[in-house]
Amino acid sequence: MKVTVGGPLKLAFRPWVEGLENVPAEGPAILASNHLSFSDSFFLPAVLDRKVTFIAKAEYFTTPGVKGRLTAAFFKGVGQLPVDRSGARGAGEAAIRSGIEVLERGELFGIYPEGTRSPDGRLYRGKPGGLARVALATGAPVIPVAMIDTEKIQPPGKIMPKLMRPGIRIGKPLDFSRYQGMEHDRFVLRAVTDEVMYEIMKLSGQEYVDMYATAMKRQLAEQAKAGREAEKAAKAALARAEKEQAEKEKAAKRRSEP
16 A cells, blocks of 8 residues: 555655654554544555554445445555444544554554544644543553645545645654553543644644534534525525515506506
8 A cells, every 4th residue: 555555645746744753663653643634644654664553434344335345445455443433432442442452563553633624724622532541551652743734635525636735744752651550530631632732733833723623513514504594594585575576566567457
């Protein structure tokens, strides 16, 4: 996959990279990145010599048919790990276990602390569960990563990607060994997560929003729904007004007839 996917990807988009020296040549490490685009999970591994394992929803691996098998093979090839998302708590625990297993093998584990893609290009509050618990349970260093402009390559609704140069900034490893054994302390988990998000913010230059991206997506969806309902109501009111006006004109015409 490094050759068949990574090679053409680098050739076509020519991503620029800063801080490659901060990724260890061997041993476990966590790559904690902002999340702007579906392509983030491809560009980051493409510029590294080592394999990076991310987690992905299990549906990518269980879809039936030829297309489903090809999709599963592709995601396995690019280092995606299936996680069953049935139930928020179950999904979180599965992701944590998967991350710990990857790091115990001495590999690189990639994670998006925001939990989902940014809906508007801003950086959102990191979720304190997965990243911090995996880091404290394993003692692996956390390397902050900033993806730059990847959301501009293929905006929502666009089929063909735009050929442009995205960027990747890799920060210095963060050591949280001082919190070892405290992975169940919610205040510690929050502190670790916030420290990582602050470093990502400095690397990316994004505006920080102190709320979860999932909450913002719900808010935007509700606003869009309210807008559609308001537009529908306005069209219905206009149609009624036009009908009433037509009836008035028709009645006036009848009265004016001899």
